[in-house]
Amino acid sequence: MQKYVDIGVHAFPEGSDTAQKLRNVALRLGFFDIVVTAHSPHWSSDANSSLTFGVEIISKSVRDLRKQVTFFREKATIVGVHGGDERINRAACKDDRVDLLMHPESGKKGVLSQVEAKLARKNQVALGVCLSYFWKTENVERSRVLTLQRKNVAVCQKLGVPIVIMSDANSCYDMRSPSQLKALAQILGLNHLEADIALSKNPLSIMASRKEEKRGGL
Numbered sequence: 001m002q003k004y005v006d007i008g009v010h011a012f013p014e015g016s017d018t019a020q021k022l023r024n025v026a027l028r029l030g031f032f033d034i035v036v037t038a039h040s041p042h043w044s045s046d047a048n049s050s051l052t053f054g055v056e057i058i059s060k061s062v063r064d065l066r067k068q069v070t071f072f073r074e075k076a077t078i079v080g081v082h083g084g085d086e087r088i089n090r091a092a093c094k095d096d097r098v099d100l101l102m103h104p105e106s107g108k109k110g111v112l113s114q115v116e117a118k119l120a121r122k123n124q125v126a127l128g129v130c131l132s133y134f135w136k137t138e139n140v141e142r143s144r145v146l147t148l149q150r151k152n153v154a155v156c157q158k159l160g161v162p163i164v165i166m167s168d169a170n171s172c173y174d175m176r177s178p179s180q181l182k183a184l185a186q187i188l189g190l191n192h193l194e195a196d197i198a199l200s201k202n203p204l205s206i207m208a209s210r211k212e213e214k215r216g217g218l
Helices: 019-029 062-073 086-094 114-123 139-159 178-187 192-199 201-216
Strands: 005-009 033-039 052-057 078-082 100-102 126-130 163-166
Touching: 005 019, 005 052, 005 126, 005 163, 005 201, 019 033, 033 078, 052 062, 062 078, 062 086, 078 086, 078 201, 086 100, 086 114, 114 139, 126 139, 139 163, 163 178, 163 192, 163 201, 178 192, 192 201
Parallel strands: 005 033, 033 052, 052 078, 078 100, 100 126, 126 163
Antiparallel strands: none
């Protein structure tokens, strides 16, 4: 039986539900675990060691991004970067301390180049594919974003960049079961096996690697 992990779930105060409630709902939906992720302006420490915490860094400059990565690498198990700006996308792909590049499709260009994808592969920076666009956007905007996501998935598949899919949920009502997320991922060009890996093996591998690094640094 696969161990599925939703690696991008936003809890209170950024989201509307507590981290524990989100985890309880995820377990009922069929997940093995979740990663409670906060955008960097909402970051705060949490004493609940039974949960895995991540951060999604929001930055307007490469210099600030590097500064935040240095800070959060010591604090969070998973370090993601909210992309979009081409400079931020590339800087994230070049930094082996970063685990995930999120939302690269949100920028003006929105498509990762082969150079950026090769950098991501070299530094083991995974593409974070947030599936919330399916239910949080409408009509023209949804079509635009999903088209860009398909292109980013395609270039990452071609060049061997790890892919992680997630709900990007802000409440328990945004959460979807593993089977639903995998079905949506297939619309973006992942086959059944690739979608399965993107929701189980890839996030678990990132979590295990970073937790081992933290233990080694003690």
